[in-house]
Amino acid sequence: MLTAGPAAQQNREGGEVEVLLVHGSVYLIAGGGGNIAVSVGRDGVLLVDSGAAPMADKVLAAIRQLQRELAQREQPPELRFGAETRGTLQASLNYVAPPKPIRYIINTTADADHVGGNEKIVKAGKTFTGGNVAGDIADAGQGAAVIAYENVLTRMSAPTGQQSPAPSGAWPTDTFFQESMKVSHFFNGDGVQIIHVPSAHTDGDSIVYFRHSDVIATGDIFDMTHYPVIDVDKGGSINGVVDGLNRVLDLVIPEFRMEGGTMIVPGHGRISDGGDLAYYRDMVTIIRDRIDDLVEKGMTLAQVKAAKPTADYDPRWSKNAYTADMFVEAAYKSLTPKKPTAAKPSAPAKKN
Numbered sequence: 563m564l565t566a567g568p569a570a571q572q573n574r575e576g577g578e579v580e581v582l583l584v585h586g587s588v589y590l591i592a593g594g595g596g597n598i599a600v601s602v603g604r605d606g607v608l609l610v611d612s613g614a615a616p617m618a619d620k621v622l623a624a625i626r627q628l629q630r631e632l633a634q635r636e637q638p639p640e641l642r643f644g645a646e647t648r649g650t651l652q653a654s655l656n657y658v659a660p661p662k663p664i665r666y667i668i669n670t671t672a673d674a675d676h677v678g679g680n681e682k683i684v685k686a687g688k689t690f691t692g693g694n695v696a697g698d699i700a701d702a703g704q705g706a707a708v709i710a711y712e713n714v715l716t717r718m719s720a721p722t723g724q725q726s727p728a729p730s731g732a733w734p735t736d737t738f739f740q741e742s743m744k745v746s747h748f749f750n751g752d753g754v755q756i757i758h759v760p761s762a763h764t765d766g767d768s769i770v771y772f773r774h775s776d777v778i779a780t781g782d783i784f785d786m787t788h789y790p791v792i793d794v795d796k797g798g799s800i801n802g803v804v805d806g807l808n809r810v811l812d813l814v815i816p817e818f819r820m821e822g823g824t825m826i827v828p829g830h831g832r833i834s835d836g837g838d839l840a841y842y843r844d845m846v847t848i849i850r851d852r853i854d855d856l857v858e859k860g861m862t863l864a865q866v867k868a869a870k871p872t873a874d875y876d877p878r879w880s881k882n883a884y885t886a887d888m889f890v891e892a893a894y895k896s897l898t899p900k901k902p903t904a905a906k907p908s909a910p911a912k913k914n
Contacts, residue, residue, distance in 0.1 A: 579617065579624050584833055585825045586775025587750040589628060594621045595675035599779035599827040601772065602628050603750030606662035607687070610770045610779040610827070611670055612679030621679055622686055629661035663688040666745065668756055669710040669734060670768045670781025670829070672717040680708060680732035689735075709743070710734040711758050713766030717796070751775075759783055759806035763790065763829075765797025767806065771813055778810055779827040784839060786831025788884045789872070790846060792892035799896035800850045807843040814839065845875055853893050863894050 579593040591598040595614030598621060600607060607629070613621050664687030669677050687706025715734045720726040738756070745754040753773040760767075763782040770779040782791055783806040792798040810826070817823035820837035828834055852871035861869070872879075872886045880886035 577617075577620075579620050581624050581628055582833065584775070584777050584827060586772065586777065587752060588772050588775045588777040588827075590827055590833055591621055591624050593617070594624075595678060596673070596782070596829050597779075597827050597831070599770065599772075599777065600625060600628070601750045601752060601754075601775070602632055604662065605748075605750045606665040608666040608668070608745075608749055608754065609664065609683065610668045611676040611781070612667050612683050614675045615678035615682075618679035618682040622683060625664065626661070633661055664706045665689060665749070667706055667708045668754075668768070668770050669708060669714050670770065670779065671764060672710075672714045672728075672766055673764075673782065676781065676829070677714075677718065677728065677732060681729055684708060684731060704735075707736055708732075708734045709736045709738075709745075709756065711756075711766045711768050712737040712739045713764070713797075717764075717766065748774075757809065759802065759809060761797050761799045761802035762792075762806040763798050763803065764793045769806070769810060776815070776824045777827065778813060778824060780806075780810055780829060782829035783807060784810065784826065784828045784834075784842060786828045786834060786838065786842075788881045789875075789879045789886065789889035791884055792889070792896060794892050794895045798892070800846070800853075800893040801896065804843065804847050804850055807839065807846065811836065811839055811843060845879065849875065849889075850893060850897075853890065854897050857894065857897050863891060866890060866894050 577593075579591055582590045582592065584590050584599070587601050587603045589600050589602060591600055591613070594612075594617040596611050598613050599610035602625070607625055609625075612618065664683060666689075667680060667683060667687075669680070671677070684705040689704055689707045715737050718726065718728040718733050719730070738758070740758075742755055742757040744756070751774050755771045755773065757769050757771065758767070759769060767781055767783055769781060769783070772778070783803055785791065790800075790803045792800055792803060814824040814826070814836040816836040820835070820840055822835055824836060826834040826836075826839055849872055853866060856866045856869055856871065867887055867890055870886075872890060876886045880889075
């Protein structure tokens with residue numbers, strides 16, 4: 563069910579999803595877990611993240627409804643030549659083409675609220691084929707392609723032989739390890755660029771830039787609901803978050819005085835622009851510098867928390883399950899240099 567207007571927040575809390583136009587061919591599906599950016603058009607559907615597993619059916623229903631609405635807006639071809647202008651047959655035909663399938667899912671992280679819907683949505687899609695492939699690729703059991711930075715696959719598949727945290731049908735099918743990757747062709751009129759952001763929320767984060775629609779999906783390095791979540795155990799750091807936010811700002815072109823222009827889909831929360839992102843970047847940078855200064859003075863984690871380096875921002879950003887103390891602790895750990903392990907003394911040489 564697609565919802566909009568004053569009842570949208572109530573519907574999301576009741577387990578429904580909301581679909582909003584961001585810009586160009588890109589829409590936001592909210593309420594399915596992490597925010598889902600979706601490109602819908604004549605080439606099919608491309609998703610940035612798939613939301614939480616329990617919401618996958620509702621996300622799929624929202625995509626299909628959106629496809630139907632867009633198909634109905636297509637104008638029928640104008641018939642101005644030959645015998646086609648003298649009969650009623652052509653006018654009676656239905657020119658609404660069936661919607662193209664889901665082609666791609668791009669995962670910005672391995673978190674369950676961003677990849678939980680992968681398995682079900684992959685099965686609902688079909689990937690592009692090329693070369694000498696014959697027949698329907700769906701016959702081979704291959705659904706939509708899933709693209710992510712290689713560390714996302716590592717975390718989802720547990721290659722060390724342990725039990726994997728995600729079923730194999732949800733794993734990325736295509737990974738990259740360099741600074742960025744581009745989808746090999748225009749998709750719904752957009753050049754799509756996937757950019758790795760090192761050591762930010764985790765060590766596998768990516769942002770996705772729709773270049774013609776001028777929309778950036780940031781994943782969890784930018785969250786309009788609370789302080790950025792830094793998973794230190796998975797390679798995250800506050801310096802990486804700041805660098806990532808600055809990387810996004812480098813891509814943003816505002817319409818006027820940091821307002822409008824490039825639109826941003828955060829990992830959670832409302833659609834944003836360059837002004838929102840700049841304020842968020844400034845907040846994170848200021849807090850980072852405060853905590854770093856306290857670390858340089860030799861303060862313990864308990865002393866840093868007692869100093870309340872986030873106090874002036876807490877009314878806005880210390881919300882939900884992620885509190886200011888949790889943010890300060892993660893930032894402190896990522897800023898505290900690890901002490902090198904002392905080398906064991908070598909055994910004395912034996913005398914002959």
